[in-house]
Amino acid sequence: MTILEIIQILIFFSLLIGLTPILGKYMANVFTGNRHFMLPVFGWLERLAYRFIKVDPNEETNWKSYAFGLLMFNLTGFLFVFLIQLFQAVLPLNPAHLSNVSWHSAFNTAVSFMTNTNWQGYAGETTLSYFVQMVGLTVQNFVSAATGIAVLLALIKGISRKTTDKLGNFWVDLTRSTLYVLLPLSIVLAVLLVGQGVVQNFNSYETIQTLQGAEQVIPSGPAASQIAIKQMGTNGGGFFNANSAHPFENPTPFSNLLEMLAILLIPASLTFTYGKMVGSTRQGWTIFTAMIILLISGLAISLYAEYASNPVFGHLSLMEGKETRFGITNSLIWSTSTTAASNGSVNAMHDSLSPLSGMIAMINIMLGEVVFGGVGAGLYGMVIFVILTVFIAGLMVGRTPEYMGKKIEAFEVKMAIIAVLAPSFVILIFSAWASVSQMGLSSLNNSGPHGFSEILYAFSSAAGNNGSAFAGLNANTVFYNLTLGIGMLIGRFGVIIPVLAIAGSMGRKKITPLSAGTFRTDNWLFIGLLIGVILIVGGLTFFPALSLGPIVEQLLLNNGITF
């Protein structure tokens, strides 16, 4: 590594840490209904929305109605995206004359974008029309992220309120997240990205003659507007197949920095918002610190593994699947961030990362997408681990566990366990199934342990709603489209529903005042415990599977063995 590369890492983290309280404070104002500077700009749109749907923004509901509204809304989005793909050939804005999408691919893509996963079994530029990308996918990019924030807001209300079953109004939370947070940030980012060279137009693909006289078809489209929200909303689904490695999605090192920041910006800032809204910014910074320690540790291991020499390629820098303008370090900051946040966009091909770097990407997802994680989703996932941690700590000292003055009882712990186990179940059971069936194995692009890693990564990515891939796996088959689709559903709603149930249950409880005997959840000891619990739960669940994939692959690579 060079000094220049270390400087780039420092710039990235300084910007992230510096922007967290600024955006975090703004979001806290937005979500508590305080005055903020975007009200004069988009306030009329918010009022228009409530009038149109005939909902009183001050009317609040219990967790069950909140969850029901969320599920209905997501179902609507799913059906719409599913149907427009099946009929895209007859729909407008299809200058490349792309044909209708197969039912199983359409199912997978619709689930994928509804659940904020943005797993892509298809190649954008040769599969989907501008209409589907824009009116179908871009919309889901916004509302799936807003759905994540809404669940977090319900949880925050459950924690900070007492003896009530009212958790807010799903429609209000959804609307405010979209109008005041996602939309303005995306507009700014989209324009900045075009300034670097990202395309944004409705032109047809252009056929040109290259300098050598060959034909080359240059794709086009409204890419920047989709890329901005794909990064901001931790969605990650690329406009083009190569995602943010494509020069039209990510043309310069500066666009790369902007996009990397956008991946982590909202999830990181939400920790501050959380602290503000539960009445103690220290609680927010505690969670932020635990997250950033895990992120930096992952990055350090990835960098070490990628820069280490090995007997197969000697001292060559491992540029397979990486772009010259980014180099190795920027590719790894991205691979670590995009998997820590459940973003899933890539600027280098994860399939070609060194085995341990690929493993870090996988572990980030397997830990439950709680290292910053998805917009909203990462933080509510982290609160699940916080509950488990106070529970375990409570067992150790023999006291009733409490978090923010709320007693943690059997119901909360049961729900937390469901939320942790649901994605793990998908990852292990489905990977096992794919590894022993012809339907699963025939899609592999690599043999040996790396082939198994491709399968394991795919189901981790689906269950964690990440969406990145060891993309050598040909996942556009009936088997993978369906199993991964189901995996994404379980990974999303198998967590959201228990979290809302916890929110409902905690909201009904009384708040016990702080005393000398209270177990503190805002100090270094707690950060250590929290990280310990995350690593132990993740480690115990996935170590055996990882040993069969990336770990054994790294050992073989170190001995110069190829397949």
Added chain:
Amino acid sequence: MKTLIISLKIFLFFTILTGIVYPLVVTGIVQVVFPHKANGNLIVEAGKTVGSELIGQQFDSTIYFMGRPSVTLYNPLPSGGSNYGLTNAKLKNLVEERKQQFIRFNQLDSLTEVPSEMLFASASGLDPHISPKAALLQVERVANARGFNADQKQQLQKLVLEFTEEPQFLCLGEKRVNIFLLNLEIDNIQ
């Protein structure tokens, strides 16, 4: 039923706002502020579009600087990389082959250290850049293939340095040469 109707209506609202108005507003802004970039940085020479500044092209003729290996042979439909893992024997063989080929093609000493981006395929298959070192190694061959005299050869060497982009804002990304732009330019050396 009431929830379903609210869902449908708010979905319609967001579809119009974020699916239609938002992309159109962004398109409107950038088509005014950055029209060239928003339309793909296309380069027009003598009335004909010859390519995009950002998208690499396949160069295998001796009169041009060659770019990185591309799995798609620089066909953008669709873009993508090899997705070979490091323990894939195919990758190992390809790297060895490309190394021999680069050395043979440029008539270099067999012990020359070939820059690694010339041995490994890019992620997008469209990477227009190579390192300055990889470009300098090709100067001799390009000059010979074009029958350049010593003066022109020197001019070519200078051109490579001229087309070397420093890290952006001095600190972001890698030093690199856009060989599409470079090749376009050397067609003009007399």
